[in-house]
Amino acid sequence: MTEIEQRGTRAEVDPAATVLHVVGSALESVASVGASAAVADSGGYAVGVNNQTDFLRPHREGRLEVLARPVHQGRALQLWTAEITDADSRLIARGQVRLFNHLPEN
Template identity: 45%
Template sequence: MALTRCISRPSDAWSCNVTDVSAFDDLYGLQIIEHSPDRMRGQLAVSDKVKQPYGLLHGGVLASIGETLASVGTAIAVMDDGNIAVGMSNHTQFLRPITEGTVHAEARPVHRGRSTWVWDVQLSNDSGALCAIGRVTIAVRPGPHPGMSPTQG
């Protein structure tokens, strides 16, 4: 989630732009192209740095895309109420390999609860073929108390 970038700057950690990709997501090249509590979209250009030894896009990258989109979408909805959104579970199924081009991802919430949100994620290749699906659960928790740094629990 984008808050990881903010944690490295404690003075403004809770006022950062949640739609910025985190340092981790930046490492593998995720771009968020649409963001709202109703629909999140992202894309990733496939390169050698995100492939496993057999030349296929690493499955962990696909799972990470899904979790980031779900986390950011939830955070957009709950941060104004003083809450934070953190990953709780992530189940990603790989249906078809991706070796080149761009990964296109779309996430939509299927449950918007007080303490959890559940998202369905679809990841496809350039031709629109579905390559992976995910179900991601995001926990909604109270944010920090005044004066608390993001690393304090």
């Protein structure tokens, strides 16, 4: 993780050429960390309940950047979108993650 904020999270990953699931996992992880940061002041954390990832182009080598941003941050649920780009700023994958806010009173 290179940046963790309530209004967006950023990370860099360097996946192996044959491990495509790493890309989808990175997308979900970055969104989850940002969503958890958004409810941390309340003593809570976010848990993913749905993840949809679209893989748009192959990636064989090199570092990728993952940027996740909230679309909606409600009391019970959050919706985040994320994009993964390569060093040339080409979109490799995009997705959205819906998360449940697990708060102390829930």
